[in-house]
Amino acid sequence: VQLQASGGGVVQAGGSLRLSCAASGRTFSANGMGWFRQAPGKEREFVVSISWNGGSIVYADSVKGRFTVSRDNAKNTVYLQMNSLKPEDTAVYFCAVGLSAYSGRDQSRYRYWGRGTLVTVSS
Secondary structure, eight states: OEEEEEOOEEEETTOOEEEEEEEESSOOTTSOEEEEEEOTTSOOEEEEEEOTTSSOEEEOTTTTTTEEEEEETTTTEEEEEEOSOOGGGOEEEEEEEESSSOOTTOGGGEEEEOOOEEEEEEO
16 A cells, blocks of 8 residues: 655745645545644644545644645545645645544544655745
8 A cells, every 4th residue: 555645845935735645555435534744843743634525624723724635536536735835834744544434633543654745835
């Protein structure tokens, strides 16, 4: 099983990026998915979780109203649209596959993790 996150890069504050996470090796259409991030010198933190069918979505307060998660089960892919980016959004972003249909904020409820993609927001 592999998760490949892509779409990271360098963007100015106020800009946008769209991250993608494609899963291969098996289908995850019945699993919740999540995005997490780790800023330099900090612990990895929760960004957003989405249930298997997109019916339940929870965002971290720090990204609410700016980030939008979606998924395409036919493509085994989850997306993260990031708008109005701030310097404090700078981090490596990881996608993860949950153990159940919806896994929420708890990192221990995620089984498979991608390598991450770096997002750098300049001021």
